[in-house]
Amino acid sequence: MENSHECPKMVKDVSLQELRDRLAKFASDRGWEQYHSPRNLLLALVGEVGELSEIFQWKGEVARGLPNWSRDDKEHLEEELSDVLLYLIQLADVCGLDLGEAALTKILKNAQKYPI
Template identity: 85%
Template sequence: MENSYECPRKPNKDVSLQELRDRLAEFAEARGWDQYHSPRNLLLALVGEVGELSEIFQWKGEVARGLPNWTSADKEHLEEELSDVLLYLVRLADVCGLDLGQAALTKIVKNSRKYPVNK
């Protein structure tokens, strides 16, 4: 079963939120972590990961798109922290019984009405 968690460094396909949700649920269940994955606990873990993500940028000032002056190690660290945030967010939505992808699409539509192009 451990091999189901292995993934090539640069996969050739887009990964869906549903696939992430399912893999996270399987991962947590296999380790007996469901008992700890209450919405509150997941939210607090998510906030902690956002803090770790913020630390990466804390003293860098403005950063150019594409991170041209960053080392590969710095970019890898950023990838890891962004992934932690995403994974906790996806898990939180799942535990709350929400469809995060649909909620995001609905929010984009609401924002387009709130902030029309002509304003």
């Protein structure tokens, strides 16, 4: 990635660490770290989950793959899902947690709790 502001669509796998690092730099470049307390990030995350919920609010059941959705509707969904993910990653980071490791541990705990 030549320009840090570019986000090529061809990237298939992006690590949580890369997203965390990019978010930290983005906030640092703008002097926003002072506003990124765990509480503030949680409230921003909740707001974004609300925006995500609004997309589905009146649609009833939705088929996997969203076959009846327009390209614009899918793009809006991508944006809101991304907002939720990015705030979640930032929240974990400012709390000093490794979100990837925590998620893998939780999957193992769920497998023990809900055996096949």
